Amino acid sequence: MNRKWKIDLTIIIPVMAILGLGLLSLSSALVYNPSRFYIQILWVISGIIVFFIVSSSDIRMWERSAIPLYAANLILLVLVLIIGKRIGGAQRWLDLGFMNFQVSEMTKLSIILFIAHRLNMKPTLEDGYNLIDVFPEAVATLVCMGLIYYEPDLGSSILIGLIALIMIMSSKINKKWLAGAIIFTAVITPLLWNFVLHDYQKNRVIAIATMMVSDSSELSQTTLYHTNQSIIAVGSGQKTGKGYRKGTQNMLRFIPEHHTDFIFSVFAEEFGFAGTSLLLLLYLYLITKILNAVSKVKDKFSALVLVGAATLIWIHVLINVGMVTGILPVVGIPLPLFSYGGSSMILMAIILGLVHNISVNSRYT
C-alpha cells in the first residue's frame, strides 16, 4: 500500500509546470469564452485523477490489455469514418454527448502498448530482427495510419507511424534490412506524393517550402494566412513578450485556432523568447527524464512503453512548434498538456501515468 503512492517529482514537477503555463495561455486565448476555459480546468483535474489511477495500477494489466485495446481501437477507427462527427472538413471525432472523443488519441496509446507488448513477446536474435519478424506490427500500424489518414488527419497518421517506427528501431533490427528499408522509403516517398496526398495537403507542403526560401507574401497571404499570422504572433513576442492578455495577435483574433493547435503562438506572443525557451526546456527535461528511466527498468515491455511515451511527447512538440513557427506544414497536432481538448489531455494523463508507474516501480523494486 505504501509503495503505491510513491511519487517521482522529476516527472510530476515539469508536468505540473507545463500544465500551469498551458492554463495560463488558455485563460488568455479564451478570454472571450471563459466557459471553455472552465471545461479545460475540469479536464486537467480529470487528467490528474487518471494519472494517479494509472500510476498506481498494475503494469502487467496494461500489457495484457494491449491486444484487446488495439482491437477496440480498430473498431472505433472504422466507426468514426462511418458515424463520426465532422468538424472543419475532417471526420475525426465520436460524439459521446459530454465530449467529442478524438479516436486517434486512443490509437496513439494503443499502438504504443500494442508494439511494446508484441516485441516483448518476440525474442530478439543476436543480430536483431529481420523485417519479416516485425511485419505484423508494421501492418498493424499501417492499418491504423491508413484509417486515420482517411479521416483525413495526415498529422496524426504520420505521428503514429513515427512512434511505431522509433519503438521498433529501438529494439534490435538487422542492419542489412535497415539499409533496405531506407532505400524502400526513398522510392515510396515520390509515389506517396503523386498518388496519395490530397492537393490541399501538397499545397500546404509546397507553400511552406516556398515561404522558407523566399518572402513571397502573396502565397503567405492567401494559402498560408494561418501560418503567417502565427509567425507574426510568435515573432512579435520578442524577448519577453507583450504581457499576459496583451498579445494583440491573440486578443484581436488574428491567430487561428488560437486555443487548440496554435496555443503555442498565443503563449509565445505574450511571454516572448523567455517563455518559449522555458517551455521547450520543460518538455526537453520531461522527455530526457523518461528516456533516462529506460536504463533502470527490468523488462522490455516497460522499456518500450517509455520509448513510445517519450517519442509521443517529442514528436507532438516537434510538429506542433514546427508548424506554429512555420517550418512544418499545418497539420492538426496539438501541443501536449497545453492545447485545449479533453481527448489529448486524457491520453497524456494515461501515458504519463504509465511512465510514472514504470519509473516509480523500477526505482523501488
Next chain:
Amino acid sequence: MKILNQNQEVKNISQKTGRLTYVIFFTFFLLFTRLAFLQLIRGESYSRQSRSNFTLTEKIHPPRGDILSSDGKLLATTQPSYKISVVPVFFSRRDNINEQIDRISSVLELSSNEKALFHKRLSACFGRCRYIPMLVKEDIHRDRIVRFSSYLTNFPGVLISSSYKRVYPFGEKTAHVTGYISRISPSEIKIFENYDPENFVGKTALERSYETQLHGEYGEISHVIDHIGRKIEFPEDMVKNFPESVKAEKGSSIVTTIKSYLQETAHRAFGNQSGAAVVIEVSTGRILALYSNPSYDPNLLARRRIPEKIWNEYSKSILRPLTNKAIQQTYYPGSTFKIIPALAALHYGIVTPEKTFYCAGCMILGNETKCCWNRGGHHHVNLRKSIIESCDIYYYNLASEISIERFTHFSSLFHLGRNTGIEIPGEVSGILPDREWLNINHPGIPITRGVMMNMLIGQGDMRMTPLQIAMLYAAFANNGVLMYPKIVKHVTSQNGKVTEITPEVLRVLDIDKNHFKEINRALYGVGNEPGGTAFLHADRTIPHAAGKTGTSQRISLASRKKIDPADDERLNLTLNDALFAAFFPYKDPEIAVAVVVENGEHGGSVAAPIAYKIMRSYHLKKRVE
C-alpha cells in the same frame, strides 16, 4: 543463433535511447534556433507587422478651401456629406464574395454599374490593399445614412464616414472662373504625389491653378481593428506608441477679384448666344468678370465619376460650353482693333487728327477692289470720324505707311500675340503676325498693301482673345499704362496668413498721352454721337462710356458658299462675330469691357447691348456701395 535475455534486451534499448536522445536534442536545438530567429533577430520586424495588422490608418481628407468673389460671395465651397467604405479583407477572405456583394449592394441601392465596379476593384485587391477601406458610395445625404446605418451593423468591415461635397453656389455663372474638381487621374497622381487615388483634384480654372493652396493638409486617424477589420475599442496599455491622430487642415481660401453680380449680369445678358465677356478694372488690371457662354454647371461635374451623359452633352455641344472663350478662344478683333493703327498713325506722324481721306465706299487697288463696310461711303473722313463711323477706307489709306515690321512692333507694345499670364490654366496667346509668320503660313504670297489693309481693320491674320481685347481698351483708358490681368486678390490660409496679390504694371508706353486722349474722345463718340456705330444701342442713362464696335468675318465668302445652304446649323456658325470693347465711365475710366458674340453678325446691335448691361450693373452697384 543466440537469443537475447531480458537484461540484454533492456540494455540494447537503453543504448538506442541514448542515441535517440541526441536526435531529440538536435531537433530541440532546431526549434530553439527558429524561435531565436523569429523572436530575437526578426522580432522587431514581426512587431511592426503585428502592429500594422491591427492598425488601420485612415487619411482624413481636409475640407477644401473656399473660392470667394471680391464682393464676399461664395463661388465654391464644401458641404458635409457621408460616404461608405468597406475593408476589403473582410470580403476577399470569404468564398461567398458574390453573395456578400449582392447583400451590400441591395442595402446601399448600388446601380449595376457601381456594383460591377465594386466587384472588380475588390477582386483586384491584394496584400496591403486589403486593409485599406475601399470607397463604395459617397455623397450620401444625412437622411439616407441614418437608414443605411441601421442595416449596416450586420456587416462587419463596413465603415461610414463623413466627407465633403464641393458646391458651386453660382453654378454656370462662374464656372469658367472656379472650374471644377473631380477624381484624380493616374497621370495627375504624378503631379500631386502625396494625393491618394481617391482624392479629388482641381481640373480647370482656379480649382486647378490654386490646387495646392485650396487642398489643405491631410489628417490621419488610426484605429485598432480586429482580424476581420472591425474597429475595436482597445485598452491603451495594450497598444504602446499607437499613432496619434493628426487633424486635417482646411485649405486656404481664395478671394478673387470677380464681382459676382457682374457674372450674373453677363450670364443673363448673353441668353443663349455664344460668346464671352471680360471686365477689367482699368487702374489695377483686376478682372471683375470673366464669363463665357454657354457655360456648364460645375456642380454636375464635381463628382468622382462624371456621368457619361452629362459629359457627352457638354463636350459634344457645338457651342463648346467647356471652353472658356474669354481666354481659350481667339477671334478676329475686327474694327475694335482700329484704335491701334489709329494710334500708330498719330505716333509715327502719318496723320494729324485733322487729316482727312475720302471714302467713296470702295477703292481700287491694282486689280482688286477694296470696299468699306458702308458701300455708300463716308465721304471726308478724319481720324475721329474713322473711329466713330468705323470707316475702313481711312485705314486702307494708312496701309502704305505702316509696314509689317512697324505693325508688328507697335501691336506688340500692347502685349498682343502673347499670354497675359492670367492665373487660369489653358490660356491661348492669340496671333500677332510678323513677316516670318506670314511667310510660313502663307508661303509664296507677298506681303502687299492689300494684305496690310486687311491687317489694319482687324481681319488679316490677327487673332485676339476677349481678355486681350479688354486689356487693350484698359490700356487706352489708362493712357498707355498696361497692367497684368489678375483674377485673385488674396489667399487666406486657415491660420490667418494673408497673401496679397498686388497689381503689377506690365508696361508704361512711351507714347504721347494726347494721342490716347484724341482716340478716346473718338471712342466716346461711337456711342454718344449720331452716326456712331453704337449710337442706337448705347445706354445713356448711366455715365457715358467710350467704346468701339466690331464685326469680324469668321470665314471667307468663298468658303461659306461651299456649305450646303440647307445646313442651317453650320451656316449659322459661319456668320460674322459681333464685338464691342469699351471703357467706362468715359471721364475717369474705371473698367474696361470686352464682349464677343459668336456669329452675332453686328457688333453695335448685338455685342454693345451686352457690354452696356454689364456697365450699367457695375454702375448701379457702385452707387449703392
